[in-house]
Amino acid sequence: MELKVKDFESALKSLEEIVSQLEGGDLTLDRALELFEQGVKLSRFCSDKLEEAERKVEVLTRAADGTMKETPFTPGVEGE
């Protein structure tokens, strides 16, 4: 069974379901193995997402042609 994980929320939800299925116990060994493998993949996906860091602060400025531009923000420097 191929995993289709796009976002953190659904991955976490699937992981919870898998764990409770495994904890429910009533599974064939092969099915349990399959679920276990999926669970490990999902755990890894979730922790990767949590570690993925994009720490950035930008401020929007309006260019002459009216489009918005993103520039790094330094607190207290921009005047009003």
Added chain:
Amino acid sequence: MNLFDQRKIYTVLEITSEIKHALEKFGIVWIQGEISNFKHHTSGHIYFSLKDDRAQIKAAFFRNNNLYLKFRPEDGIEVLVRGRLSVYEPRGDYQVIVEYMEPKGLGSLQLAFEQLKEKLRKEGLFDEAHKVALPLLPRKIGVVTSPTGAAIQDMLRILKRRNASLHILIFPARVQGTGAAEEIAAGVQYFNSRDDIDVIIVGRGGGSIEDLWAFNEEVVARAIYGSEVPVISAVGHEVDFTIADFVADLRAPTPSAAAEMVSGARDELLSAVQSLFGRLFQSARLLIEKRRSALERLARSRGFYAAPNMIRALEQRFDEATLRMQQAMARFTTSLRHRERLAKARLAGIDLRMLIRGKTERLSRSRQLLAVNLRAGLQRRRSRLEVAAGRLDALSPLAILARGYAICRDAHGVVVRCAGNLRAGEGVRVTLAKGELDCRVEGVRLQPGD
């Protein structure tokens, strides 16, 4: 009869004008009362009556005077007005021409706040059903606030302290004064026009009710209500409530609290994932244990002796599955790190310069070899030429002539090989090694047998 002659008779207009004049002598008056029969005409003028328990007076509040009213007058509201008394001549009504009005009791801003709140509540802008939950793990936060205000400083300080992995995008907006509300609304709409914003925060630091007023304006409320992206309002201090707070999907008591809300979930989620991971392993181990004990029970049973092969096969299958599961566990816990190390090691092992040096050496060796081969070939060809030239020389008639032989040709230039072909008296040319002789045949001597 005389009495009648002294009567002063007014026309209706005259007496009305007199009354009007008399009333206008009151000058500016302040009147307190309750509004009734309130009408806001399309011309912009407002007409109503002021009343108390026992009396009422008509009032007109013209457009140029009522333009800057913050709150919305309506029936039943107790107000204090300042105005002048006058008469509306076509009707003979006397009335107060209002120049200024303020609500009694509540301040006018407070009243305006209550009125808008009530209006929007009725429209359903505060309905819980419309509110959207924040995403568990927001990535990119759009902040509508003043880039120089206290709010953004507070938020950034919190995010830095929490070491939050967030991308903050600031839409600079004035947060007080004329036009501020429109800028805040524009910010909310702008962030909705993008598709990468997970949460919007609108806010500012603390201040008076006038300072916070922009967040009580209808245009802001409607922009927040219309937002597809979840909005957190973070205005002023904990005690300050604004219309924006009621419409927003989530109210943060302060800007700092808003920063906590968008960054706080991460640590909890991390421990949740770790705990799920632990339970995953635990339950897998338990599953194996349960089967092992079941198997052991089976092994002790009498059926075991009856069908040992079957048990053995079962055992083998079990071992196989167990092994696969253990391998999977090991694989997954180590694979990524391991693969990374491998890749790094491979990368380090290849020295590009060594590679280039090797190729260069092979190239120059090839060049040398080529030169040697060329020279040898040339030499070989030259000696072959010399041998050929020697052989050619040996065969040359000139070489034969040099050894003392001569060639004799007849008058037609044909080489004479047989004396019988010539007669006495015929001229011949004899070619020697050096020079030629023109001779005449004296006699012909044939060899016997010719």
